[in-house]
Amino acid sequence: MRTAAVDARVFDLETSYPIAGDEHRARIIPILRSNKELIALLQEATPVLESIFGQGLRLSLHVDRDPEDGFEEVFATIRSSHSIETGLRLMAEFDQAWWLSRLPLVKGRLNFVWEPEE
Numbered sequence: 001m002r003t004a005a006v007d008a009r010v011f012d013l014e015t016s017y018p019i020a021g022d023e024h025r026a027r028i029i030p031i032l033r034s035n036k037e038l039i040a041l042l043q044e045a046t047p048v049l050e051s052i053f054g055q056g057l058r059l060s061l062h063v064d065r066d067p068e069d070g071f072e073e074v075f076a077t078i079r080s081s082h083s084i085e086t087g088l089r090l091m092a093e094f095d096q097a098w099w100l101s102r103l104p105l106v107k108g109r110l111n112f113v114w115e116p117e118e
Helices: 003-013 022-034 037-053 084-106
Strands: 058-065 072-080 110-116
Touching: 003 022, 003 037, 022 037, 022 058, 022 072, 037 058, 037 072, 037 084, 037 110, 072 084, 084 110
Parallel strands: 072 110
Antiparallel strands: 058 072
């Protein structure tokens, strides 16, 4: 897939998953270009997350680097107004219903995390 086509898919992806700042954008774009399957997985996850977490869900992307090995991983952060107990239960539901079966596809390059709305 050409870089322009991947960049267009990333642009579309940002309507659901805004990237948290220019620093993260500069690091995430190359990861997504090199791992195009992550874009499809993120797009596929959106309606699943919405059905589990309901209205008011906010999604975003950021990247973290493991300080020991320098490996970079994209994190899709799920924010909602649910209580901590409910949010963790819904995250476990998402894991069981969808995410765990897709883990082998991401090769450690993507993870989903839930955080309570601030």
